[in-house]
Amino acid sequence: MTAASPRRPASRLRGPLVSIATVALCLLAAELTGRLLSPGASLLRWPNYIVQATAPDPEHGREMRHDPALGHVPVAGFTGLSRGRPVTFDTDGLRDHGRLGRGPVVLAMGDSYTEGYRVEDDATWPAALQGLLTRDVRNGGVRAYGVDQSVLRAEILVPSVKPATLVFAFIGDDIDRTELSVRDHVRKPWFEVAGDRLELHGVPVPTTDSRAEIGLWRRTLGYSYVLDSVLRRLGRDSTETWLGASRRQHGDGERVACLAIARLATLARTHAMSVLVVALYDDDTWRDEASRTHDRVARPPCWPARPGRASVRSIRSTRWRRRASRLSSGATTSTAISPALATRSSRGQSPRRCLLLKRPVRRANSARPMIARVALVLGSILLTLLAFELGLRAHRGVEWLTQWPNLVAAHRTMQVGQQRGRFVHDPLLGFLPKPGFAAGGVTYDDRSFRVVPDAPTPARPGRILALGDSYTHGDEVADADTWPAHLTTIDGRAVINAGVSGFGVDQMVLRGEAVLPSLRPEIVVLSLIADDLRRAEYKRAWSVGKPYFERTATGLELRNVPVPPWPAPGSTLEFSHILLGRSLLVDRVLQLLPWHEDWRVDHERALPSREGEKLVCPLMRRLADAAGATGTRVLVVGQYDKHVWSNPRRDAEHRRQTGLALDCARTAGFATLDTHSLLARAVAERGLDAIYGGWHLTPLGNRLTAEAIAAALSASYMPTR
Numbered sequence: 001m002t003a004a005s006p007r008r009p010a011s012r013l014r015g016p017l018v019s020i021a022t023v024a025l026c027l028l029a030a031e032l033t034g035r036l037l038s039p040g041a042s043l044l045r046w047p048n049y050i051v052q053a054t055a056p057d058p059e060h061g062r063e064m065r066h067d068p069a070l071g072h073v074p075v076a077g078f079t080g081l082s083r084g085r086p087v088t089f090d091t092d093g094l095r096d097h098g099r100l101g102r103g104p105v106v107l108a109m110g111d112s113y114t115e116g117y118r119v120e121d122d123a124t125w126p127a128a129l130q131g132l133l134t135r136d137v138r139n140g141g142v143r144a145y146g147v148d149q150s151v152l153r154a155e156i157l158v159p160s161v162k163p164a165t166l167v168f169a170f171i172g173d174d175i176d177r178t179e180l181s182v183r184d185h186v187r188k189p190w191f192e193v194a195g196d197r198l199e200l201h202g203v204p205v206p207t208t209d210s211r212a213e214i215g216l217w218r219r220t221l222g223y224s225y226v227l228d229s230v231l232r233r234l235g236r237d238s239t240e241t242w243l244g245a246s247r248r249q250h251g252d253g254e255r256v257a258c259l260a261i262a263r264l265a266t267l268a269r270t271h272a273m274s275v276l277v278v279a280l281y282d283d284d285t286w287r288d289e290a291s292r293t294h295d296r297v298a299r300p301p302c303w304p305a306r307p308g309r310a311s312v313r314s315i316r317s318t319r320w321r322r323r324a325s326r327l328s329s330g331a332t333t334s335t336a337i338s339p340a341l342a343t344r345s346s347r348g349q350s351p352r353r354c355l356l357l358k359r360p361v362r363r364a365n366s367a368r369p370m371i372a373r374v375a376l377v378l379g380s381i382l383l384t385l386l387a388f389e390l391g392l393r394a395h396r397g398v399e400w401l402t403q404w405p406n407l408v409a410a411h412r413t414m415q416v417g418q419q420r421g422r423f424v425h426d427p428l429l430g431f432l433p434k435p436g437f438a439a440g441g442v443t444y445d446d447r448s449f450r451v452v453p454d455a456p457t458p459a460r461p462g463r464i465l466a467l468g469d470s471y472t473h474g475d476e477v478a479d480a481d482t483w484p485a486h487l488t489t490i491d492g493r494a495v496i497n498a499g500v501s502g503f504g505v506d507q508m509v510l511r512g513e514a515v516l517p518s519l520r521p522e523i524v525v526l527s528l529i530a531d532d533l534r535r536a537e538y539k540r541a542w543s544v545g546k547p548y549f550e551r552t553a554t555g556l557e558l559r560n561v562p563v564p565p566w567p568a569p570g571s572t573l574e575f576s577h578i579l580l581g582r583s584l585l586v587d588r589v590l591q592l593l594p595w596h597e598d599w600r601v602d603h604e605r606a607l608p609s610r611e612g613e614k615l616v617c618p619l620m621r622r623l624a625d626a627a628g629a630t631g632t633r634v635l636v637v638g639q640y641d642k643h644v645w646s647n648p649r650r651d652a653e654h655r656r657q658t659g660l661a662l663d664c665a666r667t668a669g670f671a672t673l674d675t676h677s678l679l680a681r682a683v684a685e686r687g688l689d690a691i692y693g694g695w696h697l698t699p700l701g702n703r704l705t706a707e708a709i710a711a712a713l714s715a716s717y718m719p720t721r
Contacts, residue, residue, distance in 0.1 A: 030383040031226050041225045048219065049228040063087060064142075068204035069156070070149050071188035074115075074142060085120045092160070094138050097127040101136035104164035106341070109154045113280050114141025114169050125337070129167075132338040138163070144184060146177025147257040148191050151264060158271050165341060168264060169278040170257075178256040182247035190249050191256045198259050201249070226380045278337060389585045396584065408581035411600045412569040416543045420566075423544070427562035428514065429507050430546035433500060441478035447515075450474065450497040452485045460492040462522030464713075465515070465632075467508045470696060471639045472499025472527045481699035486706035487525075491713060496521065502542050504535030505612070505661070506549050509619045510558075513626045520630050525709060526623070527637040528661060530654035533612035536619075540604035543569060548606050549615055556618050559606065572602050613657065617664035624668040635712055636665035638674045639705065642692040645683050673712040675705060 035041040063082060067073040074089040081087065088096040098121050108114050108126040116124025116139070130137035140157050142149070147170050154166060177183055181190050187205050191198040221227055250256075261277065268275045393400035422442075423431040433444040443451040450473055466472050466484040474482025474497070484497040496519065498511060505528055512524060535541055539548050545563045549556045573581070577599075580586045590596040620636075627634050638658035644651040655676060662672040682691050682704055691701040 027384060027387055030380050030387070031224055035225050046223050048222040049225065063089075066205070066207050069189070070142075070145075070153055071205045072142070072144075072186055073153075083118050085118065088121050092157070094140055094157075095124060095126070096121055097124070097130060097137075097139070098122055099130075101130045101134065103133075103135040105161060106130075106133065106135050106137045106165045106167060107154070107157060107161050107163035108137060108139050108141060108167045108169065109150050109157075110141040110169035110278075110280075111145040111150065111171065111174055112141070112143035113171060113282070114139065115143050116141070117143045126167075129337055133341065141169070144177075144186065145174065146180070146183075146188070147174045148178045148260050149188060150174070151260040152189065154264065155267060158267055158273070162271070163273055166264065166268070166273055166275045167278060167337060167341075168261070168275060169280055171280050171282045173282060175253045175257045177253075178260065179248050179250055179253040180246050181249050184246070191260060192250060193252055193255050193259065196259075198256065198263075229376070229380070276337070276341060385585065389583060392584045392588060400584065404582045406573075406577070406581040407584070407587050408577045408600055409570050409573060412543050412572075412602050415601070416566065416569050419542065419544060425563070425565055428547065429500075429503075429510055430541075430563045431500075431502075431544050431566075443479050448500075450482065450484075450499065451479050452482075452488055452495065452497060453479045458488075458492060458494045462493050463519065464491065464493050464495045464523045464525060465512070465519055465521040466495055466497050466499055466525050466527070467512050468499040468525075468527035468637075469503045469508070469529065469532055470499070470501035471529060471641075472497065473501050474499070474702065475501055475696045476693040477696070477699055477702060481702055483527075483697070483702040483706040483709065486703045487709055490706055490710040493522070499527070502535070502544075503532070504538070504541070504546070505532045505616060505619055506536040507546060508532070509623045509626075510547065512623055516626050516630050516632060521632055523713060524623075524627060524632050524634045525637060525713075526634060526665075527639055528658075529639050529641055530657035530661075531641070533616060533657055533661065534609075536612040536615050537605055537607040537609065538603050539606035540567075540572070540602065543567070543572070543602035549619065550607065551611075551614065551618065556615070556622065569602070572604070613660055616661045617667065620661075620664045620668035620670065624670070634665075634668075634670040635709070636662060636670050636672050637705075637709060637712075638662050638672070638676070639697075640676055640679055642688070642695050645680070645688055645692075671712065671715075673708060675708055678704060678708050 032043070035043050062080065063075055063078055064072045065075050074093040074095070076089060076091050076093045078087070078089045088098070090096045095115055106126075106129070108129070114124070114126065116127070121127065124139060124141075126137045126139040126141070138161055140153060140161075142153065145153070150168065150170065154168065158166065177188075178191065181188060181202050187202070189200060189202040189205055191200055193199075264275050264277075267273075390401070419431070422434055422437055422439075424434045426432045432448040433450070435444060435446045435448055437444045443453070445451055464484075464487065466487070472482075472484065474484070479485060482497060482499075484495045484499070488495040498515060500507070500511070503511070508526055508528070512526070516524070535546075536548060539546060539560050544566050545560065547561045547563055548559050550559050551557075587596075587600075590599045623634065638661065640651075640654060640658070644654050658674065658676070662674060665672050679691060679701070682701070686700070689698075691698060691704075697705065
């Protein structure tokens with residue numbers, strides 16, 4: 001035979017180059033299509049949409065200044081035009097109505113809806129409220145403020161303004177803003193929850209602008225009109241991520257908002273003032289159901305109040321008017337707030353109140369433009385996904401462009417074919433090794449136990465029964481290299497290997513109950529890994545039916561017995577497998593996520609997640625009853641898979657679950673052995689590949705495990721009978 005000629009460098013590069021070219025052409029086609037169909041884009045002009053969106057706002061720079069405590073505040077004494085409308089701030093940085101009121105001072109705090117962004121000085125709701133109450137109403141609202149900043153500004157202003165009443169207004173987005181340290185490229189302070197109190201962070205607020213931190217990938221991809229349009233239509237969070245305009249520090253905005261508003265109660269007691277909390281709504285609330293669902297001010301986050309000392313007042317507004325995406329007149333809002341303030345004094349109610357303005361009904365706009373936008377977004381997404389799919393297939397090989405098998409069905413068919421050669425159906429356990437099977441270094445006797453080859457004559461009386469999963473069975477090693485085989489040599493007693501690959505802890509206990517009366521071993525060693533608890537939640541695992549237990553008022557009830565015959569691989573495909581199972585892109589993406597096994601492997605859950613953890617203790621008690629009937633002592637061993645050593649989060653979770661199982665074993669009167677420290681030391685000294693193969697233990701790893709089990713069996717808590 002002649003040796004194959006080595007591939008030339010050009011041939012090795014052909015696949016990747018074809019993939020890259022295919023993806024690039026499809027993305028370019030999607031970009032050109034989007035620009036042709038959209039009146040807002042051009043084939044000749046290609047601006048960077050991120051740079052455009054993040055350009056400094058000249059009005060913000062003229063009307064606002066940096067503040068080390070709040071991030072930004074109005075420029076004191078500013079007078080000018082904003083969007084063609086007069087805007088005035090007095091020497092204290094408060095919005096000036098142009099006229100003074102009489103009587104006790106009312107201080108209004110909030111965001112742009114309180115400040116009156118894009119409306120005239122006398123058209124804000126605090127200005128209208130002053131006309132209704134004939135009291136001196138001061139406007140301390142500041143655009144883009146979160147609940148946290150509004151509370152901090154109130155704590156600064158109240159000592160100098162000395163209001164008799166504080167009206168604190170907010171919208172749902174103000175709660176989200178408490179989670180940010182940067183919003184619209186403007187830095188701000190933020191709170192974090194520490195127990196039942198707040199800790200202030202980010203002060204003094206830096207003066208540097210975050211626009212310089214856009215990054216290379218945003219500056220490059222920002223020229224794509226289609227990508228910009230798609231991400232902006234996916235919602236506010238995706239838009240902020242795309243633009244890099246905001247930086248989120250945590251996701252605990254609701255708790256922060258509640259605790260921040262609770263600080264107003266302390267402020268009210270200190271300065272002998274009353275407080276009214278008002279929930280407002282932005283224009284997104286009226287546009288679609290998703291925004292209404294997202295709006296979290298349907299139940300305003302008020303501070304905890306004693307019974308009879310606080311109330312929520314619901315008022316249906318008679319009319320809402322909007323101009324330039326803001327309330328063009330504060331009359332409606334002030335009309336709702338005015339009675340709330342009046343009834344407080346006339347009826348002697350508590351000054352602590354929350355006001356909820358109900359949503360008025362608006363007539364829906366024409367759906368035709370929205371349908372066109374949705375169609376454009378969907379078309380762009382589909383073209384992009386198709387480009388990636390074709391690129392992956394071209395990289396895999398030309399034949400993948402003409403053959404599109406269902407990858408899920410193919411994997412399950414292959415798996416079932418392998419299982420049917422090695423396993424047989426069992427009505428109690430679901431499956432057992434095929435009696436007399438021998439191939440690839442794996443041999444079973446006529447009772448479906450794995451053979452221990454060339455086992456020496458037992459040097460000690462009695463037998464040890466090994467129960468477990470693939471780690472007990474000894475996947476990836478020959479018959480003589482399993483830990484039960486090594487234990488036979490080390491301990492001197494005959495060891496029966498009843499481990500079965502894929503067994504859950506429930507099947508281990510059932511097999512022990514089935515063979516204990518006939519074998520009557522001196523000792524049972526039950527070995528498990530954390531995943532065996534999850535397997536107890538399934539009625540079908542790896543395309544094969546299995547029994548499962550369910551907790552009831554009277555104890556454990558065995559279900560799905562007799563176990564039905566194995567189903568055909570294609571009969572258990574779900575609609576998602578039929579729809580997406582042919583996609584190589586979906587398969588590759590799921591390989592990077594923790595859901596790939598659940599996607600390709602045929603599991604059917606019978607119990608909710610983590611129910612297996614609740615089954616361990618009653619299963620151990622059940623095994624204790626069976627072992628007690630034959631005078632058998634039990635050692636439960638906790639083992640660990642290969643991937644815990646490269647994933648600290650997985651390691652911590654598996655140690656927790658294994659520890660839970662060992663605690664249940666000790667409660668049932670069993671001896672226990674946790675192999676984590678043994679394996680951790682071995683991996684550190686010898687390397688991961690010396691202890692583990694593809695997934696399971698190597699011959700060396702099995703021998704170390706057998707030595708640890710032998711030492712545990714000879715310890716004082718495992719006396720000879």
